[in-house]
Amino acid sequence: GNSVTQMEGPVTLSEEAFLTINCTYTATGYPSLFWYVQYPGEGLQLLLKATKADDKGSNKGFEATYRKETTSFHLEKGSVQVSDSAVYFCALSDVSGGSYIPTFGRGTSLIVHP
Amino acid sequence: GAGVSQSPSNKVTEKGKDVELRCDPISGHTALYWYRQSLGQGLEFLIYFQGNSAPDKSGLPSDRFSAERTGGSVSTLTIQRTQQEDSAVYLCASSFNFPGQGGGYTFGSGTRLTVV
Numbered sequence: 001g002n003s004v005t006q007m008e009g010p011v012t013l014s015e016e017a018f019l020t021i022n023c024t025y026t027a028t029g030y031p032s033l034f035w036y037v038q039y040p041g042e043g044l045q046l047l048l049k050a051t052k053a054d055d056k057g058s059n060k061g062f063e064a065t066y067r068k069e070t071t072s073f074h075l076e077k078g079s080v081q082v083s084d085s086a087v088y089f090c091a092l093s094d095v096s097g098g099s100y101i102p103t104f105g106r107g108t109s110l111i112v113h114p
Numbered sequence: 115g116a117g118v119s120q121s122p123s124n125k126v127t128e129k130g131k132d133v134e135l136r137c138d139p140i141s142g143h144t145a146l147y148w149y150r151q152s153l154g155q156g157l158e159f160l161i162y163f164q165g166n167s168a169p170d171k172s173g174l175p176s177d178r179f180s181a182e183r184t185g186g187s188v189s190t191l192t193i194q195r196t197q198q199e200d201s202a203v204y205l206c207a208s209s210f211n212f213p214g215q216g217g218g219y220t221f222g223s224g225t226r227l228t229v230v
Binding site: 004036041042043044045046089101102103105106107 | 207220221
């Protein structure tokens with residue numbers, strides 16, 4: 001079956017530090033990959049996505065590149081802010097593999113200190 | 115509406131009682147999904163609706179859980195005889211069509227259920 005594995009948190013950084021949150025996946029078909037963000041007390045929001053190999057998704061200074069050879073979709077940001085503190089979920093949708101429901105990782109909590 | 119609305123936002127119930135959780139999706143979204151988010155866990159898929167029908171109910175944890183959707187809009191997730199292990203945040207999402215390729219899922223803020 002499909003699965004998504006994220007690095008365990010919490011990740012604690014100082015403001016303006018570089019962020020990497022690792023995500024690897026297994027899928028039967030050729031999935032689309034996503035990062036969602038959940039701010040405290042809110043639902044999940046789509047942060048960025050990539051639908052084919054070597055695509056780079058980007059939004060709000062965050063980036064992730066679809067690496068088929070390493071089955072990875074690591075999230076990066078060059079300079080984090082306190083307002084980036086949230087839980088980040090990596091997810092995949094594998095329609096070509098016959099799985100119509102998106103699969104989510106466990107989430108990685110990011111805490112950014114001033 | 116402008117977003118996915120869930121109610122109540124918080125629910126505390128006694129063990130053994132029944133609870134109903136409501137999800138009002140974005141107007142025009144045909145697909146609706148229920149997930150459960152437990153402390154320290156990822157999102158556990160429960161059930162989805164395409165229109166009013168739910169083709170796959172295998173994600174429901176037990177026969178105490180049921181869900182329905184009427185008029186292709188509002189959905190209700192019912193948990194009968196609640197147990198303490200049912201305590202979690204229940205998230206609802208909707209998408210314009212099914213499957214929601216391209217990340218077109220919009221989530222509600224969830225219902226935090228606490229069974230005491």
